[in-house]
Amino acid sequence: MREYQWEQRGTEWIDAALSLQNFGELLSRIAHDSTSSLCFRESSGAIFTASSDPEFIENVEAYPLQELFRHYEVDRIVDNDVPLGHLITEKTPPLSANSPLRKAAILAVKIHAIRRKSNAEYRISIESDILQRLLLRNTKLRKILEEFDGKIFPLDKNSLVAVIGFKKRNSERARLEDRALSNMEEKFSRFFRRYMSWQEKQRLVIAVTPQFPMDETAVCDFIVQTIENLKELHGENEPYTDVCMGIGSCKEELQALPESYEEANRAFHVAVLEAGAWWRRWGDLGSYRLLTIFAEHSESDLFIENTLGELARKNLPTEHLVLLDTIRELDRHAWNLKQTSVFMNLHYNTLKYRYHRIEEVLDVNLNDAHTRFNLSFAVKLLAMKGR
Numbered sequence: 001m002r003e004y005q006w007e008q009r010g011t012e013w014i015d016a017a018l019s020l021q022n023f024g025e026l027l028s029r030i031a032h033d034s035t036s037s038l039c040f041r042e043s044s045g046a047i048f049t050a051s052s053d054p055e056f057i058e059n060v061e062a063y064p065l066q067e068l069f070r071h072y073e074v075d076r077i078v079d080n081d082v083p084l085g086h087l088i089t090e091k092t093p094p095l096s097a098n099s100p101l102r103k104a105a106i107l108a109v110k111i112h113a114i115r116r117k118s119n120a121e122y123r124i125s126i127e128s129d130i131l132q133r134l135l136l137r138n139t140k141l142r143k144i145l146e147e148f149d150g151k152i153f154p155l156d157k158n159s160l161v162a163v164i165g166f167k168k169r170n171s172e173r174a175r176l177e178d179r180a181l182s183n184m185e186e187k188f189s190r191f192f193r194r195y196m197s198w199q200e201k202q203r204l205v206i207a208v209t210p211q212f213p214m215d216e217t218a219v220c221d222f223i224v225q226t227i228e229n230l231k232e233l234h235g236e237n238e239p240y241t242d243v244c245m246g247i248g249s250c251k252e253e254l255q256a257l258p259e260s261y262e263e264a265n266r267a268f269h270v271a272v273l274e275a276g277a278w279w280r281r282w283g284d285l286g287s288y289r290l291l292t293i294f295a296e297h298s299e300s301d302l303f304i305e306n307t308l309g310e311l312a313r314k315n316l317p318t319e320h321l322v323l324l325d326t327i328r329e330l331d332r333h334a335w336n337l338k339q340t341s342v343f344m345n346l347h348y349n350t351l352k353y354r355y356h357r358i359e360e361v362l363d364v365n366l367n368d369a370h371t372r373f374n375l376s377f378a379v380k381l382l383a384m385k386g387r
Contacts, residue, residue: 009033010104017111026112030105033094048109049088060088073097077110084113127154128198131207134254135161135261141254153254154196156209160216161248161260162223163268165203166239177202177239180230187226192219205264207257216250220281223247227279244271245279266292269384291377295384304385307378309362323361324379326354331376335366 016029027048049060051072056063068074068088073096075087087106089095095102130147131154133139145153164184166177181204189195194209210219227243234240246268248260263282270288271280282289294300305312311324326344333339341351355366364371 010101010108013104013108014111017108018115020112023112023116026108030095030108033101048086048105051088051090053090073102075102075106077106077113079110079114079117084110127196131155131196131205132198132200135205135207135258137258155194155207155254155257157252157254158250159194159207159209159254159257159260160219160250161205161207161257161264162245163203163205163247163261163264164227164243164245165201165268165272166242167244167272168242169202170239173239174202180239180243184227184230187230188223191222203268205261207261210250220247224279243278244268246271247279247281249282269295273380273383291380292384295381300381300385304378304381307374308382311361312378312382319357320361323354323358326351327358327375328379328383330355331372331379335372 013026013030013033016026020026030048049056049072056072065074071091073087073089073091077084077087087102087109089102091097093099095105130144134141134144164181170177178199181199181202185197185199185204185206188206188208189197192208192210195206197204197206199205208219210216223245227240227245231240231243246264246266248263248267251257251260260282266289267280267282267285269292270285271278274280280288285292308324311320311327313320316324326340329340329344330337333343337351337355338348340346341348344351358364359366364375366372366375
């Protein structure tokens with residue numbers, strides 16, 4: 001008879017896990033049926049105690065894990081190796097180890113945690129789609145606001161956009177890149193009052209409304225420091241070392257937010273282009289702002305072709321790829337052959353040979369300041385076009 005009651009209670013818990021939205025109510029049901037005290041922490045999925053020890057209930061979050069295992073029954077609840085939390089009870093019936101009620105409790109907690117995670121992912125995907133259409137101007141803002149149907153719109157006035165990605169897109173490490181971006185996304189979402197994001201082509205686009213007293217500079221500093229910490233934590237492990245970022249400016253009205261997205265996109269391309277800095281802010285780009293705007297003009301393709309000639313073609317032979325890279329490095333080092341040879345780890349005479357080969361292939365004089373300016377401009381435009 002008692003075993004039948006246990007099975008009935010277990011079924012009720014599972015039904016509750018499928019219907020209740022409040023995690024506390026589910027654990028209260030379990031605690032009520034086990035006639036014991038209750039303590040839980042929702043943020044980690046589930047820390048649930050059925051214990052008559054007041055001191056334990058008060059200090060459960062600080063308990064050393066080995067102490068818990070010594071005095072209590074502890075079950076780690078996971079879903080496909082993803083930790084959802086723990087079920088912690090005294091070593092007495094009805095929730096003792098291997099009891100039917102304990103198994104039902106674990107299943108109920110797991111079902112509820114998975115449901116909550118699934119609902120959150122669905123909500124985030126909808127908001128991400130709305131953000132994407134807002135920033136890409138595919139839908140008027142008024143229509144997007146209507147989709148929230150009276151709910152608070154995730155963004156507010158004085159919002160800005162950041163674009164985060166990698167210097168080189170690599171299909172072989174796409175999974176690692178996605179994991180790195182998800183890691184950053186999780187870090188940022190905890191610290192902003194208004195926050196939305198979406199991922200596309202191994203890039204993360206985030207829009208935030210700074211929380212008082214954070215201004216635009218403070219937000220930039222926070223995002224940069226977060227990524228710096230991740231880079232330091234993961235050391236030389238790719239793809240963190242390859243992360244680049246562009247940050248747009250704060251816009252007073254939401255209608256202007258797509259402009260911040262375009263600014264962040266352009267700043268990102270400059271960050272990819274430069275060797276020294278891995279992130280750039282639109283307001284600090286200086287003359288690069290004009291370069292990024294011109295890169296989108298149809299005239300830029302003609303300028304690249306006229307300036308780089310054979311080196312501007314796609315699917316270049318190996319020698320021409322080497323010469324193009326050499327121009328980029330010479331430009332980065334102010335056309336100083338000695339500094340460039342040291343940086344490229346080349347013998348000075350080898351670099352000098354390439355220098356003359358560039359002159360031959362392009363039919364130019366690299367000692368001419370005007371020629372150097374045009375080549376510098378052309379290779380930067382080419383890089384901004386992803387080539």
